[in-house]
Amino acid sequence: MTSSTLLRSSTVATPGPRRNKRRGFGRRDALIGFLFLIPLLAGLLLFRFYGFAYNVWLSFTKAGAFGPPQFIGWGNYQQLFSDSQLAVAVVNTFKFAIIIVPVVIVVSLLCATVMQYKFRGQSAFRAIVFLPAVFLPTAIIFVFGWLFQTQYGLINTTISSLGSSPVSWLGSSTGVTVVITVIVVYLSFSVPTIILYAGMQEIPTEMYEAATLDGARPVRRFFSITLPLLSPSLFFVILTTTIGVLKLFDVPYLLLPPEQSTSVNYGMTVLYYYYQLAFVGIGQRGYAAAVSLVLFVLILAVSLIMFRVQRRFVHYGEDG
Amino acid sequence: MVIERPRWWIYGLVAVIGLAILVPFIWMVLTALMTTDQTLRVPPTIIPLPPTLDGVHTVFNKLPFFRLLSNTFLVSVGRALATLVISALAAYALAIVKVPGARIVLVLVLTLIMVPGDIFIIPNFSIIAGLHLTNTLVALALPNIFDVFGVFLLYQFFRGMPRELIEAARIDGASHLRILFTIVVPVSRSGLIALAILTVLNEWKELLWPIVVNRDVDQLTLGPGIALLRGAAVTDWNVLMAAGAMAALPMIVIYLLLQKQFVSSMARSGLK
Numbered sequence: 001m002t003s004s005t006l007l008r009s010s011t012v013a014t015p016g017p018r019r020n021k022r023r024g025f026g027r028r029d030a031l032i033g034f035l036f037l038i039p040l041l042a043g044l045l046l047f048r049f050y051g052f053a054y055n056v057w058l059s060f061t062k063a064g065a066f067g068p069p070q071f072i073g074w075g076n077y078q079q080l081f082s083d084s085q086l087a088v089a090v091v092n093t094f095k096f097a098i099i100i101v102p103v104v105i106v107v108s109l110l111c112a113t114v115m116q117y118k119f120r121g122q123s124a125f126r127a128i129v130f131l132p133a134v135f136l137p138t139a140i141i142f143v144f145g146w147l148f149q150t151q152y153g154l155i156n157t158t159i160s161s162l163g164s165s166p167v168s169w170l171g172s173s174t175g176v177t178v179v180i181t182v183i184v185v186y187l188s189f190s191v192p193t194i195i196l197y198a199g200m201q202e203i204p205t206e207m208y209e210a211a212t213l214d215g216a217r218p219v220r221r222f223f224s225i226t227l228p229l230l231s232p233s234l235f236f237v238i239l240t241t242t243i244g245v246l247k248l249f250d251v252p253y254l255l256l257p258p259e260q261s262t263s264v265n266y267g268m269t270v271l272y273y274y275y276q277l278a279f280v281g282i283g284q285r286g287y288a289a290a291v292s293l294v295l296f297v298l299i300l301a302v303s304l305i306m307f308r309v310q311r312r313f314v315h316y317g318e319d320g
Numbered sequence: 321m322v323i324e325r326p327r328w329w330i331y332g333l334v335a336v337i338g339l340a341i342l343v344p345f346i347w348m349v350l351t352a353l354m355t356t357d358q359t360l361r362v363p364p365t366i367i368p369l370p371p372t373l374d375g376v377h378t379v380f381n382k383l384p385f386f387r388l389l390s391n392t393f394l395v396s397v398g399r400a401l402a403t404l405v406i407s408a409l410a411a412y413a414l415a416i417v418k419v420p421g422a423r424i425v426l427v428l429v430l431t432l433i434m435v436p437g438d439i440f441i442i443p444n445f446s447i448i449a450g451l452h453l454t455n456t457l458v459a460l461a462l463p464n465i466f467d468v469f470g471v472f473l474l475y476q477f478f479r480g481m482p483r484e485l486i487e488a489a490r491i492d493g494a495s496h497l498r499i500l501f502t503i504v505v506p507v508s509r510s511g512l513i514a515l516a517i518l519t520v521l522n523e524w525k526e527l528l529w530p531i532v533v534n535r536d537v538d539q540l541t542l543g544p545g546i547a548l549l550r551g552a553a554v555t556d557w558n559v560l561m562a563a564g565a566m567a568a569l570p571m572i573v574i575y576l577l578l579q580k581q582f583v584s585s586m587a588r589s590g591l592k
Contacts, residue, residue, distance in 0.1 A: 025417060025490075032496045033417035036409040037425065043406065043466030048432060051443035058442065111337060117330050127576070128338050130583055134575040135345070137525050138543040139564030142550070143348045146557050154347060157364050186344070194583060195590040236590055247439060250527040254550055271439060271528070278442050279532055285442050292439055299436045 058289035065283035076290035086291060088265055089273040090298070096180060096269065097245045097302075103185050104241050105234070108192035113222070115197050133190035141254040144183045148175075170256065176266035183251050188244060192237040199233030200226060231314040239306050246299050247271055270295045348568075351561035352376070359557045375562030379549075382559070385566065387538055388545035391457055392524070392570075395541055399461035400519040404512055407470035412500050414471070415478035416486055426475070432468040441532055448533055455536045460529070464522070470515045473588065477511030478504055514585035517578075524571055542567040 059076055063069030080086060111129050115122075132140070147154050148169040156166035169175040203226065211221050227234070252267035258276060274295065278288035351359060353371035379385060414422045444463045445454075453459045481504055489499050505512060523541070530544040537548060546563040575582050 029417050029490075029496070030419050033413035033419035036413040036417070036496070037419065039406045040410040040466055040471060041425075044428075044432065044468070046447060047444060047463045047466060048437050051440050051447060052437070054443040054446065055440050110333065114330055114333050114337070119330060119334065121334070125334050125338060126583075127579060128341050130579075130586070131341060131345075131572070131575070133586060134521065134524075134571045134582065136543055136546075136564070136568040136571065138527065138547050139348065139568040140344070142546075142560045142564045143344045146351065146561065147344060147347065149557070152360055152362065152364060152557075154364060157362055161363060186341075191586050191589060194586045198587045198590065233590060243436065247436065250525075253527070254547055257550055274439075275441070275528060275532070289442055292442065295439055296436060299439075300434075303434060 375558035411474035517585040
């Protein structure tokens with residue numbers, strides 16, 4: 001078996017000091033260790049590896065919700081290039097990422113900075129800032145749908161009472177983008193705030209003191225000390241937020257349900273499109289599988305590019 | 321970080337941020353206490369006087385609310401427990417027994433953390449359908465309990481265990497399972513709590529997978545359950561807001577009780 005050869009060669013390759021560390025643990029221990037790994041590996045084998053392989057195979061077939069899939073070769077992949085709906089979804093997904101990620105970062109940096117100060121009501125403020133992380137997304141998406149409702153929503157009635165004409169928020173591409181941005185930022189800035197706040201706490205006080213003595217004002221200190229020293233946390237937060245937005249589904253799905261919305265295209269994301277293809281109506285699962293691989297490749301490519309770029313900008317310190 | 325005396329702009333920001341977070345939520349609760357009539361007025365009703373529970377009653381009529389609540393509880397606890405057991409066993413094998421090939425498994429784990437596997441809903445659905453598990457609570461949790469992030473998180477905690485402690489226990493004849501549960505788990509308590517909380521929160525926010533795999537409302541959790549109200553032909557905002565407020569409440573209460581643990585768990589998702 002290839003796996004056992006691999007395992008044996010890795011034991012042989014183990015240099016002296018590591019073997020010393022394993023002193024006292026023999027073959028029997030290793031066997032029990034493998035038993036401990038079985039549940040994880042079995043699950044990964046089924047859901048990640050078999051699942052992925054099955055998905056790839058499906059992408060070469062014509063498959064509906066019922067009946068066996070039929071092999072059709074590259075047909076689905078050819079269809080990808082002529083699918084204007086997919087183009088809309090891809091463009092929207094990237095547009096949302098480009099707009100939402102910077103807003104999330106700015107908002108969470110702002111919150112984390114405010115939390116560095118001592119002020120009355122500090123702990124209450126903290127509790128409130130982290131609340132959106134435990135809010136039920138469905139409920140929050142409903143509330144914003146209600147706030148932005150055209151006729152009776154609080155936002156439009158306020159706008160009208162100020163003398164302007166109400167906005168059809170869900171009736172235009174810009175409007176939908178604004179609403180989706182607000183909701184996603186609201187739901188997802190809390191965890192980045194915590195991570196950035198923790199990162200800020202680790203920056204040594206002396207650095208700020210020295211800079212202050214040199215006459216650096218708060219804004220200057222923020223850009224010259226906080227941001228560079230925060231860059232590892234910042235990178236992590238940008239990466240995870242970006243991936244999260246590329247996988248956006250719940251907000252457009254609940255805001256613009258396919259059956260009652262004519263403006264669903266304004267908020268169509270790749271994952272929403274995938275869901276519609278695979279699980280609404282008769283189901284085009286073969287083609288949907290190909291679409292999911294497109295999303296997979298997009299996310300992977302974006303992550304790899306970000307890892308490349310971070311090498312030039314992220315400062316890990318001498319020991320890191 | 322330098323702690324300075326707060327300036328006026330700090331108080332300004334605190335007020336703006338605090339209101340921006342709370343106002344939508346408060347508006348949800350206020351609307352939940354209105355009649356449908358009151359929601360359809362211009363200028364809008366702000367304070368529902370007298371408050372009514374019409375919306376709440378309608379929610380109970382349209383949805384098996386307590387069923388959704390108990391499903392959420394069962395699935396979250398089940399998923400968290402299964403994730404903890406599977407991750408702890410694997411992390412023990414990797415960090416403490418250091419089985420031959422542990423590095424290969426670790427590389428695999430780290431790679432899979434980076435690879436977005438959760439977007440493949442169709443194969444997961446086929447697997448669950450093949451196991452005849454669609455429309456069950458098990459289906460909601462099963463694909464997610466093999467959590468590579470959890471394995472890595474616990475691996476980092478277990479790695480810090482003093483070697484002598486484990487070896488002494490081995491010499492005394494303790495089995496590995498016993499060492500795991502009586503020595504390693506108690507020492508790494510904070511890591512396990514963090515993983516449990518993060519897992520429960522992930523389940524709490526799930527939507528796509530539940531609506532795909534469980535079409536039966538009796539087998540759904542709160543989020544996807546109240547989402548069903550949105551598809552209805554008539555949109556009574558007071559009903560939607562009542563459902564939202566009622567569904568959001570349990571986790572808010574839990575968070576307020578365990579605020580410290582929640583915050584430190586979320587900080588751990590930074591994986592440093």
